[in-house]
Amino acid sequence: MSPSLAVEAHGLVKHFAGRKTVTKAVDGIDLAITEGTVFGLLGPNGAGKTTVVHMLATLLRPDAGTARVLGHDVVRDADAVRSAVGLTGQYASVDEDLTGTENLLMLARLYGFRPAAARRRVHGLLEAFDLADAGARQVKTYSGGMRRRIDLAASLVLAPRVLFLDEPTTGLDPRSRNQVWDIVRVLVDDGTTVLLTTQYLDEADQLADRIAVIDHGRSIAEGTASELKRSVGEGAVHLRVAEVADRAKAAEITERLLGADVVLGSDPHALSARVPDEGADAVVGLLPALADAGIVVPEFSLGQPSLDEVFLALTGQPLPDDEPGSDGSSAAPGRRETSEAPR
Incomplete structure (x- = not known):
């Protein structure tokens, strides 16, 4: 594991068994993601992007291959990986019946923050994500863009060194998408490593330092946006x-x-x-x-x-x-x- 790599994977494979067939969702993916950068996984629905993220975040066990996050093996050192990463999925994972503040306070307390420290952390996150005025409202009253921002805030309660963003702007209007993009840029400027999955071409072009194009579970090209464009x-x-x-x-x-x-x-x-x-x-x-x-x-x-x-x-x-x-x-x-x- 190179000290400059936040994420490294070799030959990742994942199968899913159906009633009559076995689907190879990920078929030998290799990754090398430098610390403090945005790495984009670009591909259509069903390409295997989410499965790759779930294996790296220890939610799925690889059927073959190896992966390390910040030097920790995702199978043997799963607890160490979980303590160092954040994950925002395609859909908001917060409790819609709680307010934005209550959601973040609950997570902060579960992570071990003392009450005063938890309140300070939550206040800072709500301010950073432009949600301070909405903190006392139930999440079910939030717009789509606000829900994505509160979900991102929830994944950052512990300020992870590596953040997995699985199609974070799906279904958002252009203004909300730009807000999320701005948040990602700030996080990377602060040293966070981001693995971003997307099917939006402009999103990968705007944010990613390097991009892997994947299709049918395989990586078919990798490089900077300019390198990929020059390749064709x-x-x-x-x-x-x-x-x-x-x-x-x-x-x-x-x-x-x-x-x-x-x-x-x-x-x-x-x-x-x-x-x-x-x-x-x-x-x-x-x-x-x-x-x-x-x-x-x-x-x-x-x-x-x-x-x-x-x-x-x-x-x-x-x-x-x-x-x-x-x-x-x-x-x-x-x-x-x-x-x-x-x-």
Whole structure:
């Protein structure tokens, strides 16, 4: 175990037995997470992200492989691991019938804080998470963003050195998601190591120092966001058409000229495509070709591929779109529809 690694795993495997079949939820995952960083596990639902977290947090016993958290083996030294980590799952785990203050006080007392110290710790957490005014209210009256913040606060009563965040912003509105992101950044600045699972591409791009892309229980790529983007090509075309009805035709022209799959964002005006090496010269002719077809393009840019395009290139399919497009339409036949608009 390197002293600079907070989490290290080799060949983690986990099976789940059904009535007739055995599912390999995690199939040989390796991890090396440096202290004081955010490590992202990016993948769709069912990829094995939560199972990995539960093994590292000692909630599940690995069927094969080894893992150490802060130097402690997750099987042999499970108690030591639990004393050093925090876990926030996909759903709020606090008692909805208690107030925010009562929830945090209960946890602080269970962790061994004396009454006065517990009150000081709870007051500090409520202030830090912008919940001081809501502390006396029952959690069941909280909004979705407030529930996630009180859940995060609960996982930090003991100020863990390693924090596992399992899809912490699922279902939150953009403002609440940004609040959670700000909290994560502050925690890392204070020295906490964060393992973040997410299926949101922008979340991994915004927060993670390194990202492992996992699919069907296997890690299929790992690196920084920039490294992953460079791995599938040096450039990407992003454009928006003036008329929604023109997007399908624009996608056909772009695909034909560049010889690359087109990604249709949830923005009904937007599309993007990677620029393969052999298609770089064709980019020059793309705008004239669109103009000849009578398609008005108010926005056009060249940049790095998005993480969505990385996932598409690695797996042959995009991450699932959690929300329909604003026009309520589905993707055109043969096109890839994603939850991320081109940047």
